[in-house]
Amino acid sequence: MERCDVLVLGAGPGGLAAAAAAKKAGAERAVLIDRDVRAGGILNQCIHDGFGLIRYGASISGPEYAAKALAEAEAAGVTLRLGLQAVSMTAQRTLLAQGKDGLVEFQAGSIVLATGCRERTRGAISVPGSRPAGIFTAGVLQNFVNVRNILCGKRVVILGSGDIGLIMARRLTLEGAHVEAVLEVMKEPGGLARNISQCLYDFGIPLYTSHTVSNIIGKRKLEAVEVSPVDDAMRPIPGRAWTVPCDALVLSVGLIPENEVALTAGVAVDEKGRGALTDEYLMTNLPGVFACGNCRKVMDLADYVSNQGTLAGENAAHFVQGEPLRTWNDRESSGMVKGLPAPGSVTCPICPNGCQIVIDPETGAVSGNRCPRGLSFAEQERIRPMRTLTTTLRVEGGPVPLVSVRSDRAIPRDDLQEAARRLKACCVRPPIRLGDCLAELEAGGVTVRMLAGEDVL
Amino acid sequence: MKDVIIIGAGAVGCTIARELAFTRLDMLVLEKECDVAAGTTGRNSAVVHAGFNNRPGSLMARLCVEGSRGMEALCRELDVPYRKTGKALVAFDEEDMEILRKLKAQGEANGTRGLRLIGKEELERMVPGVGGIGGFYSPETAILDPFKYCIAMAENAAENGAEFRFEEEVTGIRREDGGFTVTTGKGEYRCRVLINSAGLYADKVSAMAGVNDYHIYPCRGEYFILDEVAEELLQMPVYPALKAGIGGLGVHLTPTVHGNIIVGPSAEYIDEADDYACTPPVMDKLWQEAQALLPTLKRRYVIGNYSGIRAKLAPENEGGYRDFVIREEEDCPGLINLVGIESPGLTASRPIALMVREMVGQRLPLVKKENAVRTHRFPPVFAKLAREEQERLIREDPEYGEIVCRCRRVTKAEIRQAIENPLGARSLSAVKYRAWATTGRCNGGYCLNRIVDMLVREYGMRPEEVTLRGPGSEMFSGEVK
Ligand SMILES: Cc1cc2nc3c(=O)[nH]c(=O)nc-3n(C[C@H](O)[C@H](O)[C@H](O)COP(=O)(O)OP(=O)(O)OC[C@H]3O[C@@H](n4cnc5c(N)ncnc54)[C@H](O)[C@@H]3O)c2cc1C
Ligand SMILES: Cc1cc2nc3c(=O)[nH]c(=O)nc-3n(C[C@H](O)[C@H](O)[C@H](O)COP(=O)(O)OP(=O)(O)OC[C@H]3O[C@@H](n4cnc5c(N)ncnc54)[C@H](O)[C@@H]3O)c2cc1C
Numbered sequence: 011m012e013r014c015d016v017l018v019l020g021a022g023p024g025g026l027a028a029a030a031a032a033k034k035a036g037a038e039r040a041v042l043i044d045r046d047v048r049a050g051g052i053l054n055q056c057i058h059d060g061f062g063l064i065r066y067g068a069s070i071s072g073p074e075y076a077a078k079a080l081a082e083a084e085a086a087g088v089t090l091r092l093g094l095q096a097v098s099m100t101a102q103r104t105l106l107a108q109g110k111d112g113l114v115e116f117q118a119g120s121i122v123l124a125t126g127c128r129e130r131t132r133g134a135i136s137v138p139g140s141r142p143a144g145i146f147t148a149g150v151l152q153n154f155v156n157v158r159n160i161l162c163g164k165r166v167v168i169l170g171s172g173d174i175g176l177i178m179a180r181r182l183t184l185e186g187a188h189v190e191a192v193l194e195v196m197k198e199p200g201g202l203a204r205n206i207s208q209c210l211y212d213f214g215i216p217l218y219t220s221h222t223v224s225n226i227i228g229k230r231k232l233e234a235v236e237v238s239p240v241d242d243a244m245r246p247i248p249g250r251a252w253t254v255p256c257d258a259l260v261l262s263v264g265l266i267p268e269n270e271v272a273l274t275a276g277v278a279v280d281e282k283g284r285g286a287l288t289d290e291y292l293m294t295n296l297p298g299v300f301a302c303g304n305c306r307k308v309m310d311l312a313d314y315v316s317n318q319g320t321l322a323g324e325n326a327a328h329f330v331q332g333e334p335l336r337t338w339n340d341r342e343s344s345g346m347v348k349g350l351p352a353p354g355s356v357t358c359p360i361c362p363n364g365c366q367i368v369i370d371p372e373t374g375a376v377s378g379n380r381c382p383r384g385l386s387f388a389e390q391e392r393i394r395p396m397r398t399l400t401t402t403l404r405v406e407g408g409p410v411p412l413v414s415v416r417s418d419r420a421i422p423r424d425d426l427q428e429a430a431r432r433l434k435a436c437c438v439r440p441p442i443r444l445g446d447c448l449a450e451l452e453a454g455g456v457t458v459r460m461l462a463g464e465d466v467l
Numbered sequence: 468m469k470d471v472i473i474i475g476a477g478a479v480g481c482t483i484a485r486e487l488a489f490t491r492l493d494m495l496v497l498e499k500e501c502d503v504a505a506g507t508t509g510r511n512s513a514v515v516h517a518g519f520n521n522r523p524g525s526l527m528a529r530l531c532v533e534g535s536r537g538m539e540a541l542c543r544e545l546d547v548p549y550r551k552t553g554k555a556l557v558a559f560d561e562e563d564m565e566i567l568r569k570l571k572a573q574g575e576a577n578g579t580r581g582l583r584l585i586g587k588e589e590l591e592r593m594v595p596g597v598g599g600i601g602g603f604y605s606p607e608t609a610i611l612d613p614f615k616y617c618i619a620m621a622e623n624a625a626e627n628g629a630e631f632r633f634e635e636e637v638t639g640i641r642r643e644d645g646g647f648t649v650t651t652g653k654g655e656y657r658c659r660v661l662i663n664s665a666g667l668y669a670d671k672v673s674a675m676a677g678v679n680d681y682h683i684y685p686c687r688g689e690y691f692i693l694d695e696v697a698e699e700l701l702q703m704p705v706y707p708a709l710k711a712g713i714g715g716l717g718v719h720l721t722p723t724v725h726g727n728i729i730v731g732p733s734a735e736y737i738d739e740a741d742d743y744a745c746t747p748p749v750m751d752k753l754w755q756e757a758q759a760l761l762p763t764l765k766r767r768y769v770i771g772n773y774s775g776i777r778a779k780l781a782p783e784n785e786g787g788y789r790d791f792v793i794r795e796e797e798d799c800p801g802l803i804n805l806v807g808i809e810s811p812g813l814t815a816s817r818p819i820a821l822m823v824r825e826m827v828g829q830r831l832p833l834v835k836k837e838n839a840v841r842t843h844r845f846p847p848v849f850a851k852l853a854r855e856e857q858e859r860l861i862r863e864d865p866e867y868g869e870i871v872c873r874c875r876r877v878t879k880a881e882i883r884q885a886i887e888n889p890l891g892a893r894s895l896s897a898v899k900y901r902a903w904a905t906t907g908r909c910n911g912g913y914c915l916n917r918i919v920d921m922l923v924r925e926y927g928m929r930p931e932e933v934t935l936r937g938p939g940s941e942m943f944s945g946e947v948k
C-alpha cells in the first residue's frame with residue numbers, strides 16, 4: 011500500500027496542473043499516475059497550434075503545451091508514475107492500479123480525477139449500412155496519422171463537425187489526402203468558428219450542415235457513403251441522397267467523459283453527459299474526491315482544463331489539510347465562439363475570444379474586433395492570409411516514427427500544402443530536443459524554420 | 468489424396484473436423500475467409516437452446532436437445548465460456564399464454580427438461596421490469612462464446628492433425644473415380660469424402676458437385692449490442708411468446724458471457740448472402756420491440772450493431788423452418804451435404820458432427836488415433852483471474868501488467884498470444900475474437916492504435932497489410948511519410 015496526500019489520476023493538462031497545484035498548496039506527497047508511458051494525455055497527438063493562448067500567451071502545439079505543463083509539475087516536485095493503469099477505486103480513497111511491475115494499491119488523503127474523455131463511436135450513434143474497413147473516429151485517426159505514421163486513405167468524408175474532425179480535415183489535406191466533405195446533422199456546426207475558418211475554408215473543403223451519412227457502402231473495404239439532407243427531426247429525407255466515393259470515413263460526433271474508474275467507487279455522473287458531477291469546489295459526491303477537465307465536462311480548450319486542474323489540485327491539498335476550499339465558476343471556461351463564422355467575417359485566432367471581424371469592402375471600416383491586435387490580423391487577412399504550419403517529420407532510427415514540428419513564423423496560407431509536401435521528404439535522426447530547428451524552407455520570400463515540438467531521444 | 472475435405476470452417480465444419488481428427492483420417496479444411504467463425508457462427512444470438520422450439524420428430528429437435536445436454540461438459544473440455552442462465556418467455560395476453568402452453572408440450576415431447584409455466588411474480592423476479600401477465604421458464608437454456616467455441620474446436624482439431632487452409636474459396640468440384648478434386652483460387656486438392664459445411668453457400672457448393680437440389684434463402688437478422696449492463700438488468704435471455712409465422716424466434720434480449728446484452732434479431736429475407744448491412748427502419752423497429760419487452764433499456768447503452776444471416780431452406784412465402792439437411796447424397800456418393808443449418812445449428816453442432824462421423828464411417832475406416840488430445844486450453848483471461856494469479860502472471864511476464872484494451876482490461880500479453888494464434892489467422896478480427904479486445908464501449912478507440920502498432924512494429928507488417936477481416940478489407944493506405 012502506497013500512501014500519499016493527493017493522488018491525481020490522469021496526466022493530461024488537467025492532471026498535470028492539479029498535481030502541480032496540490033504540491034504548491036503544501037501537499038507533502040502528490041502522486042500523478044497515467045497509463046501512458048508519456049505524460050500529456052491527448053495533447054501529444056494534437057500537433058496543431060492554438061494551445062496556450064491563455065496560460066502562456068502564445069499559440070503553441072499540443073506537445074509543446076504538454077511539455078510546459080509537465081515541466082511545471084516536475085518543478086513543483088510531483089511524483090510521476092507512468093505506465094500505471096488505474097482499474098478501480100473506493101469511496102475510502104484507495105485505488106488499485108496495474109503496470110509492468112505488478113498491481114499497486116494507493117491510499118490517498120484526496121483524489122483528483124483527470125481521466126479525460128473518449129470519443130463517441132459509430133456504434134453509439136448507429137450509422138446504418140455495412141461494416142467495412144475504413145471507418146475511424148477522428149481521435150483514433152489523429153493518433154495514427156500524427157503519432158504512428160499510418161494513413162487511413164486518400165479520399166475522405168468526415169461525419170460530424172466537432173473540433174477534432176475539423177482539425178483532421180486540415181491534417182489530412184496537408185498530408186495529401188482529399189477531404190471530400192464534412193457533414194453535420196445539426197443546423198449549426200459543433201466546432202469552433204476558428205477551426206471552421208482555418209481548417210475548412212482555408213482549403214475549400216465543403217461543409218454540409220443538416221446532412222448525414224445515410225448508408226455505408228462496401229462489404230469489406232469502404233467504397234462510398236451515401237449522403238442525405240435531413241429534416242427537422244434529423245432523419246434523412248428520402249429521395250435526396252447522393253453517393254460520395256471514398257476510402258475513409260472519419261467520425262467526429264462527440265466526446266464522452268471517461269469515468270470508468272470513478273464509477274467503481276460510486277462517483278455520481280451526469281445521466282446524460284456522463285461527466286462526474288461536482289459541487290462548486292470541484293468535489294464529487296464522495297468527500298475528498300475531486301474531478302477536473304474533460305472527465306467532468308468536455309471543454310473546448312486545454313488552457314481552461316489546466317486552470318480548472320489547478321483549482322482542483324489546490325482544493326484537494328486543502329481538503330487534506332482541513333483548509334477552506336475555493337470555488338470554480340464555469341463561466342471561466344466558455345469564451346470561445348462556436349459554429350459558423352459570421353458571414354463575410356474573419357475569425358481572429360490570436361486569443362480565445364475569437365472575434366468575428368468584418369471589414370467593410372467599401373469604406374474599409376473594421377468592426378467586431380475587441381482589441382487592436384485583431385485589426386492588424388484582419389488587414390493582413392485581406393492582403394495575404396498568413397498561417398502557422400504544423401506537421402510532422404519522419405524520424406529515422408528513433409523510438410518513435412514521427413516528431414511534431416511548428417513553423418517559427420506564419421507563412422502564406424496558399425503555400426501551406428506545398429510546404430507540407432516538401433517536408434514529407436525530410437527525415438531526421440535523434441537526439442532531437444524540443445525547440446531544435448529540424449528543417450528550413452523558403453515560403454513567402456523568407457526562410458521559415460521548423461521547430462521540434464517535443465524531445466525524441 | 469486426402470481422406471476427407473471439409474468446406475467451411477464455421478461451428479459445424481470445425482466440430483466435424485475435431486471429431487474426425489480423433490481418428491487416423493487425413494483431413495483438410497478449406498475456408499474462404501482468413502479465419503474460422505467468419506460466417507454465421509460469429510453472427511448469432513449465442514444461445515444454447517434447450518430444444519422446445521422445434522417440431523417433434525425433426526432432426527432439429529433431436530440434435531438440439533442432444534447438443535444442449537452435452538454442451539456444458541463440452542465447453543469445460545474446450546475451455547469455452549459457458550453459462551447456464553435459463554431462459555424466460557413472456558406472455559402479454561391470454562393468446563400468448565396459450566402459445567406458451569403449446570410450446571411447453573412441444574418441448575416435453577422433444578425431451579427438454581424442467582420446462583414450466585410461471586406466474587407474473589416469478590417472472591418479475593427472474594427478469595425485473597419485464598411486464599407481462601406470466602410466462603414460461605426453461606432452466607436448461609444457456610449462453611456461450613461462439614467465437615471461442617469455434618476456435619477451440621479448430622485448434623483442438625489442428626492439434627490432432629487436421630490441416631486448415633484459409634483464404635481458399637472453393638470454386639469448383641470434379642467428381643472422379645473414388646473421390647473428388649476440389650479447386651480453390653490457390654490450388655487443387657483431392658479427397659475421398661467431401662463434406663460440405665459451407666453455411667450460406669452450401670447450396671452453391673453442392674451444385675458444384677452436380678447436386679442441384681437446394682436453394683438457400685438468406686434471411687438477415689440485425690442486432691444492437693449494449694454495454695456491459697447485463698449484471699444489472701438481465702440475468703437470462705428473455706423472449707416474447709412468438710405468434711406464428713416468421714422464421715425466427717422474435718426480437719429477444721440476451722445477456723452475453725462477457726456481460727453485454729444483445730438485442731435482436733430481426734428477420735428479413737434479402738438477396739445477397741453476404742449483405743451484413745444494418746438498416747434504419749429495422750433498427751428502429753428492433754429498438755421499439757426491445758423496449759416493449761424491457762422498458763428499462765436506455766438508448767445510451769447501445770455500443771454497436773451487427774447482423775447475421777440465416778441459411779433458410781424455407782422461402783419467404785412459406786415462412787417458418789424446414790428441417791436440417793444432413794445426408795450423403797445418393798446421386799453423388801462420398802458427398803456429405805449439410806444444408807439449411809440455421810438456428811439451432813450452433814447448439815446442435817456436436818450431435819451433427821457425430822452424425823456426419825457415422826456417415827464417413829460408412830465409407831472410410833474410423834481407426835482411433837492413439838494419443839489424440841481431447842481437451843483444449845486457451846491462454847488465461849487476465850481480467851477474470853483472482854488478484855494473486857494476476858500478480859503472479861505479471862511477475863512472470865511484465866506484458867500482463869500492460870493493459871492494451873481498457874474496456875475489457877485485456878493485457879499486452881493476451882494480445883500477443885492472440886496475434887500468435889495456432890491457426891495463424893492474422894487480422895484485427897482474429898485478435899478481436901481471441902482476446903476480445905476492441906469490443907468494449909469505446910469500440911477500440913483506445914486499443915486499436917496499440918494493436919496495430921504491435922502488428923507493425925513488432926511483427927513487421929506494413930500498415931497497408933493490416934486488414935480488418937482478411938484480404939480486401941485493408942484498413943490503411945500506407946505510411947503518412
Ligand atoms: C482526440 C482529441 C483531440 C482533441 N483536440 C483538441 C485540440 O485540438 N485543442 C484543444 O484545445 N483541445 C482538444 N481536445 C480536448 C482536450 O482533450 C482537452 O482540452 C484536454 O486535453 C483535456 O485534458 P484532460 O486532462 O481532461 O484529459 P486528457 O488530456 O485526455 O488526459 C487524460 C489522461 O488520463 C489518463 N487516464 C485515463 N484513464 C486512466 C486510468 N484508468 N488509469 C491511468 N490513466 C488514465 C489518460 O491516459 C490521459 O493521459 C481534444 C480531445 C480529444 C479526445
Ligand atoms: C440471426 C441468427 C441467430 C442465431 N442464433 C442462434 C442461437 O442462439 N443458437 C444456436 O444454436 N444457433 C443460432 N443460430 C444458428 C447458428 O449460428 C448456425 O446454425 C451456425 O453458426 C451454422 O454454422 P455453420 O458452420 O454451418 O455455418 P457458418 O458459420 O456460416 O460457416 C460456413 C463457412 O463456410 C465458408 N464458406 C462458404 N462458402 C465457401 C466456399 N465456397 N469455400 C470455402 N469456404 C466457404 C464460410 O466462409 C463460413 O466460414 C443463429 C443464426 C442466425 C443467423
Ligand code: SF4
Nearest residue numbers: 358361364365381384
Ligand atoms: S481581436 Fe483581440 S480580443 Fe478579439 S480575438 Fe483577436 S486578439 Fe482576441
